[in-house]
Amino acid sequence: MHVPNTSIGRHLSQLVPPTLVIVKILKWTHHALDQYAKMYLEGKQIDEAERVRGSYKKAILASCIYCSLSTKIRLYIAVENILSSTKFKKNKCHVWDAEGPFKPLHVMNPTRLAFIRSTLCRHFRKDPHCARPFEGLKIVDVGCGGGILSEPLARMGATVTGIDAVEKNIKIARVHAELDPLTSTIEYCCTTAEKLVEEERQFDAVIALEVIEHVADPSEFCKSLAALTISNGATVISTINRSMRAYATAIIAAEYLLHWLPKGTHQWSSFLTPEELVLILQRASINVQEMAGFVYNPLTGRWALSDDISPYDG
Amino acid sequence: MKRVITRKLFVNVYGLRVQKKTFCNDAAAKLSSSKSGQCSKEPEEKQGSTTDVHQYDVAIVGGGMVGMALACSLANSPLTKQLSVAIIDSNPALGSRDWIKKEEPPDARVSTVTPATISLFKDVGAWQYVQQHRHAYFDKMQVWDYTGLGYTRYNARDANKEVLGCVVENKVLHNSLLSCMEDTDFQKTIYPSRLTSMTLHSSSSSTRVDSTSGPEFSTRGSVAKLELSNGNSLYAKLVVGADGAKSRVRELAGFSTTGWSYSQNAVICTVEHMIENHCAWQRFLPAGPIALLPMGDRFSNIVWTMSPKDSSDFKSMNEDDFVKAVNHALDYGYGPHPQSSLLGTGDIFSWLRADVTLSANERFEVPPKVVKLVSERMVFPLSLRHANDYASKRVVLIGDAAHTVHPLAGQGVNLGFGDAYALSRVIAEGIAVGTDIGEVSLLKKFEAERKPANIMMMAVLDGFQKAYSVDFGPLNILRAAAFHGAQYFSPLKRSIISYASGDQRLPLFS
Numbered sequence: 001m002h003v004p005n006t007s008i009g010r011h012l013s014q015l016v017p018p019t020l021v022i023v024k025i026l027k028w029t030h031h032a033l034d035q036y037a038k039m040y041l042e043g044k045q046i047d048e049a050e051r052v053r054g055s056y057k058k059a060i061l062a063s064c065i066y067c068s069l070s071t072k073i074r075l076y077i078a079v080e081n082i083l084s085s086t087k088f089k090k091n092k093c094h095v096w097d098a099e100g101p102f103k104p105l106h107v108m109n110p111t112r113l114a115f116i117r118s119t120l121c122r123h124f125r126k127d128p129h130c131a132r133p134f135e136g137l138k139i140v141d142v143g144c145g146g147g148i149l150s151e152p153l154a155r156m157g158a159t160v161t162g163i164d165a166v167e168k169n170i171k172i173a174r175v176h177a178e179l180d181p182l183t184s185t186i187e188y189c190c191t192t193a194e195k196l197v198e199e200e201r202q203f204d205a206v207i208a209l210e211v212i213e214h215v216a217d218p219s220e221f222c223k224s225l226a227a228l229t230i231s232n233g234a235t236v237i238s239t240i241n242r243s244m245r246a247y248a249t250a251i252i253a254a255e256y257l258l259h260w261l262p263k264g265t266h267q268w269s270s271f272l273t274p275e276e277l278v279l280i281l282q283r284a285s286i287n288v289q290e291m292a293g294f295v296y297n298p299l300t301g302r303w304a305l306s307d308d309i310s311p312y313d314g
Numbered sequence: 315m316k317r318v319i320t321r322k323l324f325v326n327v328y329g330l331r332v333q334k335k336t337f338c339n340d341a342a343a344k345l346s347s348s349k350s351g352q353c354s355k356e357p358e359e360k361q362g363s364t365t366d367v368h369q370y371d372v373a374i375v376g377g378g379m380v381g382m383a384l385a386c387s388l389a390n391s392p393l394t395k396q397l398s399v400a401i402i403d404s405n406p407a408l409g410s411r412d413w414i415k416k417e418e419p420p421d422a423r424v425s426t427v428t429p430a431t432i433s434l435f436k437d438v439g440a441w442q443y444v445q446q447h448r449h450a451y452f453d454k455m456q457v458w459d460y461t462g463l464g465y466t467r468y469n470a471r472d473a474n475k476e477v478l479g480c481v482v483e484n485k486v487l488h489n490s491l492l493s494c495m496e497d498t499d500f501q502k503t504i505y506p507s508r509l510t511s512m513t514l515h516s517s518s519s520s521t522r523v524d525s526t527s528g529p530e531f532s533t534r535g536s537v538a539k540l541e542l543s544n545g546n547s548l549y550a551k552l553v554v555g556a557d558g559a560k561s562r563v564r565e566l567a568g569f570s571t572t573g574w575s576y577s578q579n580a581v582i583c584t585v586e587h588m589i590e591n592h593c594a595w596q597r598f599l600p601a602g603p604i605a606l607l608p609m610g611d612r613f614s615n616i617v618w619t620m621s622p623k624d625s626s627d628f629k630s631m632n633e634d635d636f637v638k639a640v641n642h643a644l645d646y647g648y649g650p651h652p653q654s655s656l657l658g659t660g661d662i663f664s665w666l667r668a669d670v671t672l673s674a675n676e677r678f679e680v681p682p683k684v685v686k687l688v689s690e691r692m693v694f695p696l697s698l699r700h701a702n703d704y705a706s707k708r709v710v711l712i713g714d715a716a717h718t719v720h721p722l723a724g725q726g727v728n729l730g731f732g733d734a735y736a737l738s739r740v741i742a743e744g745i746a747v748g749t750d751i752g753e754v755s756l757l758k759k760f761e762a763e764r765k766p767a768n769i770m771m772m773a774v775l776d777g778f779q780k781a782y783s784v785d786f787g788p789l790n791i792l793r794a795a796a797f798h799g800a801q802y803f804s805p806l807k808r809s810i811i812s813y814a815s816g817d818q819r820l821p822l823f824s
Contacts, residue, residue, distance in 0.1 A: 098755055106755065113747035129392045131745050152748025179536050180750060181369075 132157030376557030377403030380713030430816025443490030464797030
């Protein structure tokens with residue numbers, strides 16, 4: 001691997017761990033090849049600003065081309081990326097298609113629901129062997145998306161309110177929830193947690209799964225979640241850990257190699273480690289009682305709960 | 315050749331025959347012949363039933379033993395007992411609870427339940443009802459063939475068990491499952507008719523308002539609509555096809571099947587002896603095996619597999635001739651008796667290890683003589699059939715609808731019971747996390763659990779059937795060697811007993 005031997009490069013290499021540099025460079029080169037291949041295939045005219053950026057990338061690219069075999073792989077990835085992204089635009093990927101591009105979310109769902117069920121039943125002293133243990137509980141699903149979490153919660157007996165900032169998601173969620181009489185009672189609103197606090201709504205349980213890494217100010221978000229929960233209520237948050245393994249799996253593997261998520265869905269810098277999250281929650285007066293790791297086993301294709309929440313593995 | 319040799323190693327599984335024709339098929343045939351006189355009543359029924367269309371969580375099409383086992387196990391699990399279930403079967407015995415009289419001669423349709431199935435029945439609380447009626451445990455078994463070159467005796471104590479299985483009449487099993495369900499306050503509705511058509515509504519919703527004062531029908535999004543032969547319709551979130559080998563659900567849902575029919579028919583009947591019989595006997599004849607199973611009270615059940623032409627001859631011949639033919643087939647007919655203990659008494663490895671199987675020392679015995687024919691003779695064609703998929707959106711197959719096997723090892727209905735309990739467990743797990751029970755991903759979990767086990771058993775049974783239907787010198791010697799191997803090599807015998815009892819999932823290496 002040929003790191004450009006400029007003074008900037010040397011400073012950078014002292015400040016940041018070398019693995020991170022390599023990873024960043026891989027990302028840039030991949031993106032550069034991507035751009036070049038796209039431009040070549042589409043035959044577009046390059047904008048002047050683009051040309052400047054393009055020449056910077058060309059320098060990186062040139063330095064990497066001297067690496068032997070991996071170049072071919074990157075070219076293949078870039079071309080495959082383009083082909084698949086055009087395929088994505090053609091068939092509108094529907095969030096409720098269990099075999100479609102949202103398949104990992106559907107596979108993940110039963111495991112995280114099992115965790116929610118056991119912790120909420122313990123917290124609210126409900127019978128876990130009952131078919132509808134959440135009868136009488138008001139739950140809000142923050143960032144509900146297409147309603148993949150809200151519908152099972154409603155089937156478990158809860159009165160569910162689903163909120164999302166994107167209007168399209170709310171529309172999809174409403175249409176799908178109408179199909180089953182048990183889920184047609186879900187209330188969907190296109191709003192944010194902060195706006196709900198202004199409306200002075202309160203819920204027994206507030207669930208915000210995979211939301212906090214997309215929010216601009218996590219501590220304000222946690223304060224809104226705390227305001228939405230009644231005293232002695234429950235808040236459930238899940239997010240991706242800021243670890244090397246998470247970078248390799250959630251960003252490189254999920255976005256670039258396997259195309260489970262569109263590129264740019266996650267920013268590694270906005271991930272939170274468990275310690276940081278606990279601190280933020282405590283400042284928002286939420287007492288943290290249980291934590292669990294959530295790992296994917298690629299051999300069986302299933303998610304499982306584990307005790308593995310350390311930030312430094314990789 | 316290798317395949318033949320590996321099949322030879324499994325040669326002596328149970329020589330138990332099973333007669334597990336579900337109630338559906340026979341009763342449907344009887345009912346259709348009797349319904350012709352009732353045509354005038356049907357239009358009246360139709361008028362009364364189209365106004366209210368009920369929605370159920372689960373619709374079990376086929377109320378035979380396997381369908382009832384599913385309903386019973388749903389009724390007894392805390393997570394699923396609140397589901398509303400519709401059972402669609404035109405058998406009149408489901409509606410009325412006719413008590414089985416003890417003095418009645420045993421019915422010819424019996425099944426052998428393995429210890430694994432017995433424990434499943436005990437879990438749902440249905441076994442206590444079976445024990446109130448005629449049932450026969452047996453702990454010994456003898457298998458040999460017509461060449462007289464070898465035999466195998468199995469004893470339950472070889473594998474540290476009490477029994478090898480229990481022979482129970484089908485109607486007793488069915489009744490006990492019904493009684494067990496009656497005990498709980500499970501919401502089930504029995505529809506005494508047959509399924510005519512089934513449609514799966516697509517995800518586009520539609521609102522219908524009933525113009526008469528009835529309630530407004532909410533959107534019937536993705537549910538299955540079933541139409542019955544008496545004009546009723548109902549909606550269900552999950553349709554379970556438990557309607558036997560000629561499954562209508564399988565046909566309507568478009569599942570493709572693989573299989574072939576064995577050119578054999580099975581003749582079954584009940585016979586009586588002079589003495590009590592506590593052992594199961596199976597002899598492989600050139601045309602197919604004949605099995606004698608103890609039913610208690612000096613009765614036994616005979617299942618004789620033979621070519622279709624012979625089966626019609628045997629069905630129509632008079633009783634005395636039939637009894638003579640049975641005795642001949644079990645005794646000296648077609649070939650000599652095997653010699654006991656070819657290499658002297660005892661396990662040839664007894665000097666190597668301490669654990670000697672009890673049955674390795676047992677001599678060959680001749681089965682008890684049949685004295686009288688007690689029931690009528692019935693003939694059923696035999697085939698192998700396997701549905702390529704067990705589940706699709708909102709539809710799942712269990713029991714004979716999913717897999718039909720040869721009765722030579724008494725495994726058919728036991729596979730069906732295993733399916734029913736596995737499905738009820740998977741449904742309970744789905745409800746625990748709030749899944750829609752008709753979701754394909756949930757049903758595929760059931761399929762992934764049961765399909766490999768079913769396919770393995772079917773392959774083993776089909777292998778036996780093919781191995782025993784050929785009369786070829788070297789093959790006969792191989793079969794004899796396999797008999798001896800199973801008789802004297804205790805680990806093999808133990809693993810055969812465990813596999814056939816349903817305790818282990820793979821025939822070997824488990």
